[in-house]
Amino acid sequence: MNTRLLKAFVVLAEKGHYALAAEALAISQPALTKQINLLESRVSLALFTRGRHGTALTTGGRRLLPEAKKVVAQAELFLHHAEQVAKGREGFLAAGFGLSSFYFAPECIARFRAQYPGVDITLEDLPSAQQYEMLQSGALQVGFVRVPPARPLSYHSLFEDRLVLVTPENTAMNLESWLQQFPLLRLYPERGGGLNTQTTLFLHDQHIFPASTQQVEDIQTIVALIIAGIGVALLPQSVVHIAPPGLNIVPLPGEATRWQVGIAWDPRYDDSVRDNFIAIAKGFVR
Structure with missing residues (x-):
């Protein structure tokens, strides 16, 4: 049933006068009369009686009014919810992030939540290559990744990271000396493909060959092994945000240490929530 007819019924019952109800509904009085007549025809029941002092509900009208109010309220709630969804104020967002955005991605989400509390968000630590695949399959809506990604993904550069x-410990040794005395700790290829590629590129550029390497599962393990004096590592500078006291951070020379980090998405999917999040990320000044 057309909810406009039910709303006309409810408003006329509340106002008790066709002229007042028509004004409240922003329609003409003849249009309101037509809607009430149509509703009465649909339900095969007279809903109102008209007298010198206005309009009164019939016995049947009084019985149906509570249900009509419920339907109208539910319809208005649905329309409000639909409007929020269309504007990206309600919904769901799955985001991925990597080592370089370990600090940046959660801050973006905190800012987004403050403006869009009706959106449910998940954030998962994933390698860039896996994020690229999940963005194209729709499993992720946005990803904080190394950029540029391959088509069809779109992206926006956010900041530069470097090795x-x-x-x-803080000992006056050069890079080559460190790598001759300690194993170079590296992530497994499937876990840190981008970082490993950058590390290899840098070592090749500097003509440095580590005496030994040791592969581990995650950054936390690498940090623990460094603290224990078991090895050294080439890590993103962004990791210093989560590094515990006592670690020695040494800047490295050369263009091979640098890469761009950005936010990526698949433009083939229409998503207002995603677009709002991207706008927040673009406007976030580190």
């Missing part, structure tokens, strides 16, 4: 040498 630093992380060692267990």
Whole structure:
């Protein structure tokens, strides 16, 4: 049933006068009369009686009014919810992030939540290559990744990250000396493909060959092994935000240490929530 007819019924019952109800509904009085007549025809029941002092509900009208109010309220709630969804104020967002955005991505989400509390968000630590795949499948809506990604993904660069040498103590040794005395700790290829590629590129550019390497599962393990004096690592400078006291962070030279980090998405999917989040990320000044 057309909810406009039910709303006309409810408003006329509340106002008790066709002229007042028509004004409240922003329609003409003849249009309101037509809607009430149509509703009465649909339900095969007279809903109102008209007298010198206005309009009164019939016995049947009084019985149906509570249900009509419920339907109208539910319809208005639905329309409000639909409007919020269309504007990206309600919904769901799955985001991915990597080592370089370990600090940046949660801050973006905190800012987004403050403006859009009706959106449910998940954030998962994933390698850039896996994020690229999940963005194209729709499993992620946005990803904080190394940019540029391959088409069809779109992206926006956010900041530059770079490699630093992380060692267990502040000792005056150069990079080559560190890598001759301690194993170079690296992530497994499936876990840190981008970081490993950057590390290899840098070492090749500097003509440095580590004496030994050790592969581990995650950054937390690398940090723990460095603290224990078991090895050293080439890590993103962004990791210093989560590094515990006592680690020695050594800047490294050369263009091979640098890469761009940005936010990526698949433009083939229409998503107002995602677009609002991207706008927040673009406007976030680090």
